[in-house]
Amino acid sequence: MAASISLKIHLTALFSVIILLFVTVIVLTKRQIDTNLKDQCLTCHKDEGDMSTSHLNKDFGCAVCHLGNPYTARKKEAHKGMVRNPSDLQWVDKTCGQAACHSDLVTNVRHSIMASNAGLAASTLYQWHERLSPDDSLLNIYDLPDSSLATSHLRKMCAGCHINKRENDFPGEIGQRGGGCNDCHLLKSSNEKKHPVFTVKIEIKVCEKCHNRSDRIGLTYQGKFESEGYGTPYKRGNTSDRELSGGRFYYHIVGDVHYKAGMACIDCHIAEDVMGNGKRYAHLEDQVHIQCEDCHKMKRYKPKNNNIVWKIIRVNDNLIVPLDSLFARTQDGYFYANVFKLNGKELLRRKLDGKILNIPQLNTRQCESETHERLSCQACHSAYTPQCYGCHDIYDPNKKQLDKISNKETYGHWREGRSWLRYEKPVLGLANDRIKPFAPGCQVYLTELNNSSQIKRQETWLTMAAFDPHSTRKAVPTCEACHSDPKRFGFGEGIISQKGINFKMQPIYNARKSGLGKFNLDVMITPDNVKPQRMSRTDARPFTLNEIRNIYRAGYCIICHDTISDNIYKNYHKSLKKYKKDNSIPCRKIVAKGN
Amino acid sequence: MDLSYLFKKNVWMPGWGELSLSALLIALISGFLLLPFFSPQPDAYKGIALFINYSLLTHFLHSLHSYSGDLFLIAGFMHTFEYIYKRSYQSYSFKSWFLLILLALFSLTAVFSGFLSIGSKESLSAESIVKGILSHLWIGGRWLSTFLFAKGHSSIIYMHHISTFTVLSIILIYIHLRRLKAENYVFYYTLILLTAFSMFFPEGIGYAPQTPLETIEGPWYFIGFQELLGWLPVWAAGISLPFILFLSFSLLPFYKKNNNRVLYAFLLFSFFYIIESFIGYFLRGDGWQLLYR
Numbered sequence: 001m002a003a004s005i006s007l008k009i010h011l012t013a014l015f016s017v018i019i020l021l022f023v024t025v026i027v028l029t030k031r032q033i034d035t036n037l038k039d040q041c042l043t044c045h046k047d048e049g050d051m052s053t054s055h056l057n058k059d060f061g062c063a064v065c066h067l068g069n070p071y072t073a074r075k076k077e078a079h080k081g082m083v084r085n086p087s088d089l090q091w092v093d094k095t096c097g098q099a100a101c102h103s104d105l106v107t108n109v110r111h112s113i114m115a116s117n118a119g120l121a122a123s124t125l126y127q128w129h130e131r132l133s134p135d136d137s138l139l140n141i142y143d144l145p146d147s148s149l150a151t152s153h154l155r156k157m158c159a160g161c162h163i164n165k166r167e168n169d170f171p172g173e174i175g176q177r178g179g180g181c182n183d184c185h186l187l188k189s190s191n192e193k194k195h196p197v198f199t200v201k202i203e204i205k206v207c208e209k210c211h212n213r214s215d216r217i218g219l220t221y222q223g224k225f226e227s228e229g230y231g232t233p234y235k236r237g238n239t240s241d242r243e244l245s246g247g248r249f250y251y252h253i254v255g256d257v258h259y260k261a262g263m264a265c266i267d268c269h270i271a272e273d274v275m276g277n278g279k280r281y282a283h284l285e286d287q288v289h290i291q292c293e294d295c296h297k298m299k300r301y302k303p304k305n306n307n308i309v310w311k312i313i314r315v316n317d318n319l320i321v322p323l324d325s326l327f328a329r330t331q332d333g334y335f336y337a338n339v340f341k342l343n344g345k346e347l348l349r350r351k352l353d354g355k356i357l358n359i360p361q362l363n364t365r366q367c368e369s370e371t372h373e374r375l376s377c378q379a380c381h382s383a384y385t386p387q388c389y390g391c392h393d394i395y396d397p398n399k400k401q402l403d404k405i406s407n408k409e410t411y412g413h414w415r416e417g418r419s420w421l422r423y424e425k426p427v428l429g430l431a432n433d434r435i436k437p438f439a440p441g442c443q444v445y446l447t448e449l450n451n452s453s454q455i456k457r458q459e460t461w462l463t464m465a466a467f468d469p470h471s472t473r474k475a476v477p478t479c480e481a482c483h484s485d486p487k488r489f490g491f492g493e494g495i496i497s498q499k500g501i502n503f504k505m506q507p508i509y510n511a512r513k514s515g516l517g518k519f520n521l522d523v524m525i526t527p528d529n530v531k532p533q534r535m536s537r538t539d540a541r542p543f544t545l546n547e548i549r550n551i552y553r554a555g556y557c558i559i560c561h562d563t564i565s566d567n568i569y570k571n572y573h574k575s576l577k578k579y580k581k582d583n584s585i586p587c588r589k590i591v592a593k594g595n
Numbered sequence: 596m597d598l599s600y601l602f603k604k605n606v607w608m609p610g611w612g613e614l615s616l617s618a619l620l621i622a623l624i625s626g627f628l629l630l631p632f633f634s635p636q637p638d639a640y641k642g643i644a645l646f647i648n649y650s651l652l653t654h655f656l657h658s659l660h661s662y663s664g665d666l667f668l669i670a671g672f673m674h675t676f677e678y679i680y681k682r683s684y685q686s687y688s689f690k691s692w693f694l695l696i697l698l699a700l701f702s703l704t705a706v707f708s709g710f711l712s713i714g715s716k717e718s719l720s721a722e723s724i725v726k727g728i729l730s731h732l733w734i735g736g737r738w739l740s741t742f743l744f745a746k747g748h749s750s751i752i753y754m755h756h757i758s759t760f761t762v763l764s765i766i767l768i769y770i771h772l773r774r775l776k777a778e779n780y781v782f783y784y785t786l787i788l789l790t791a792f793s794m795f796f797p798e799g800i801g802y803a804p805q806t807p808l809e810t811i812e813g814p815w816y817f818i819g820f821q822e823l824l825g826w827l828p829v830w831a832a833g834i835s836l837p838f839i840l841f842l843s844f845s846l847l848p849f850y851k852k853n854n855n856r857v858l859y860a861f862l863l864f865s866f867f868y869i870i871e872s873f874i875g876y877f878l879r880g881d882g883w884q885l886l887y888r
Contacts, residue, residue, distance in 0.1 A: 073648075
């Protein structure tokens with residue numbers, strides 16, 4: 001007992017000495033914390049470059065964007081909970097989108113078509129007969145279940161573009177997409193250790209990263225014609241520089257007139273076009289607010305002091321604009337930061353280099369003729385339209401493929417065959433009661449295999465879609481190019497003839513013998529009033545036979561009256577009445593003979 | 596069932612009661628020493644993080660404070676186990692026993708309120724769970740919620756941690772102080788253990804409130820409860836079960852039979868709680884979903 005008490009006393013004394021030693025070490029050890037720094041991250045990262053002139057490290061620190069623990073300089077603790085890419089839409093509310101920063105823009109982007117891909121998803125489901133309408137602004141490709149052929153196709157073939165996805169999650173081009181704001185605004189540096197720079201000067205290649213398939217506007221704008229797959233990786237002994245992603249190649253053809261003027265996508269497309277305005281839109285074109293008339297028939301307005309346009313001007317050092325300038329505005333009231341009037345001239349300042357361009361104002365005589373009141377600018381001013389006819393999709397349930405939403409290899413493999421690719425005059429039709437260029441969008445030949453890899457089902461879903469091809473030119477086609485061309489009417493490529501009120505078509509190829517089905521792939525309406533293709537929008541349609549007759553009939557007038565300045569077009573409807581009543585008009589006899 | 600080896604005392608393994616009491620006393624002392632360094636901030640996490648990182652001494656004291664709280668819970672649990680195993684509750688009057696149970700509950704609350712007052716991502720999550728449970732408590736729930744968390748005042752729970760619950764803990768210590776005085780070397784023993792632990796494994800304060808996390812887990816003793824709330828409705832897991840437990844423990848002195856039923860019930864519940872904690876800690880992923888799904 002006594003020994004036990006003695007041991008306890010000795011232990012107590014020993015423990016006291018050890019504790020005293022511990023405490024001495026602790027008290028004498030100093031910790032390096034600089035309370036003058038914005039956050040303690042800068043203790044180690046003091047040489048890190050600034051992200052932009054609006055985001056200086058000394059004012060913001062690091063943790064406000066990258067999270068983590070800003071109150072300690074100890075690496076392990078400081079890096080706990082850090083994010084590499086602050087703008088990833090999964091946590092952007094806590095970083096770029098926090099209340100004191102860009103919460104409004106982040107909300108807009110979250111609801112934007114670039115995040116939801118609502119149009120792409122709903123249109124595909126509609127075209128594949130899995131949904132009754134192509135319009136659903138609440139649909140988000142990120143939330144689509146893998147429950148049907150169309151959703152499987154969307155998840156595996158189409159989900160690599162939406163900006164919700166993580167950046168660098170896949171190798172190659174797909175990995176470069178996604179990551180929220182950074183997807184467009186970050187200039188990636190080859191030096192991994194150097195902080196990349198944030199920019200508002202978005203180059204065309206950034207947009208081209210995604211907009212190089214389907215309607216291919218990113219390519220067409222720059223005059224890149226995607227070949228049908230006959231490209232070669234080598235050119236004159238070197239690797240070809242004309243290679244696109246997915247083993248595709250391109251030829252150079254004429255670029256858009258705006259491209260030739262050195263303009264980038266962001267010179268026309270305002271922030272609300274790209275990042276959205278907070279509303280959820282069903283389709284891409286609904287989110288695009290700009291129109292050609294905004295600049296080429298410019299009306300000028302003074303933005304209010306709190307308008308975002310001033311912020312855009314402030315953050316882009318190329319945008320030197322007199323403060324009392326009047327700016328161009330979209331019909332919805334969104335301002336262009338770079339389009340204004342100065343000294344009586346309509347001007348555009350290029351956002352990438354600050355160079356000033358004169359903006360030609362439209363020829364009201366030609367463009368606003370009453371005979372052409374429903375024509376969109378694109379119907380005449382598009383030099384060509386990329387047209388990708390027929391797309392063979394093969395679904396094999398026995399093989400695995402990467403699901404780009406779940407990032408997992410799952411059963412169900414898609415293979416997409418190359419199609420008949422053309423850059424030529426477009427089919428015309430009506431969308432939202434305006435005459436616009438149409439192109440396939442999309443024409444699916446589906447083959448579904450069964451578990452024994454035998455053909456289980458084959459379907460053909462042909463769809464046409466109206467869109468702006470971004471191949472603008474100043475010149476327009478001749479009158480006959482539209483008024484006597486069956487392709488533009490929607491009858492397809494071939495030779496047209498008319499007997500009485502009925503048309504007859506001699507198509508350029510035989511669809512049946514080619515194994516494509518009953519109708520040629522560019523036919524939107526037949527002379528028998530059959531409409532073999534669905535439209536990708538509910539407000540889109542081909543010309544009616546009656547409308548085609550009216551267009552075709554004007555072709556007779558064009559033989560003699562071949563310019564828009566001709567007197568008969570000054571009041572076309574009056575001229576038409578006169579033509580119908582007055583038998584003495586010489587052309588009536590010519591037409592009669594022709595019939 | 597012979598479990599007496601778990602409670603055998605020697606120089607290197609003092610009694611659980613003494614160990615538990617020593618830990619609580621160390622927590623109390625380290626807490627007092629930390630007080631002068633703390634300056635309240637609108638962001639509770641910032642307030643704690645700043646004083647912890649102020650110097651190595653403050654960080655050490657915080658680690659000591661935190662680990663002593665953890666040790667108090669572990670040793671306290673074993674001490675309770677010992678009481679049930681030895682049927683010591685039978686020798687208590689209901690009044691004395693009930694006072695002990697009440698004080699143990701307050702001590703547990705003192706430790707948990709310390710975790711809540713950190714203001715980290717995990718603390719805020721635990722706070723919202725507690726608030727959620729209190730909102731289901733039909734009598735006094737709203738009052739208790741306001742008393743503990745007071746809308747818009749993040750430091751209220753900290754005030755309770757350093758005052759309300761500490762005072763109650765002091766009472767508990769005072770009752771047992773004579774016992775500890777006789778075995779005062781246990782205090783030094785515990786202190787040296789915790790000091791070494793705090794020096795070599797300094798305790799963090801969790802994730803900053805803005806951190807995006809797929810799963811937010813509470814402290815180790817809370818995960819089982821968090822998991823239980825995932826299985827059962829709030830009124831069952833959050834209100835009825837704790838109340839039944841409290842009532843059962845309180846009424847133990849009335850159970851005079853010399854059988855092992857109470858022990859088995861205690862072991863069964865403990866085993867169940869450990870399994871729940873294991874599931875919560877290892878098998879829960881994004882959005883508290885089971886990982887195998």
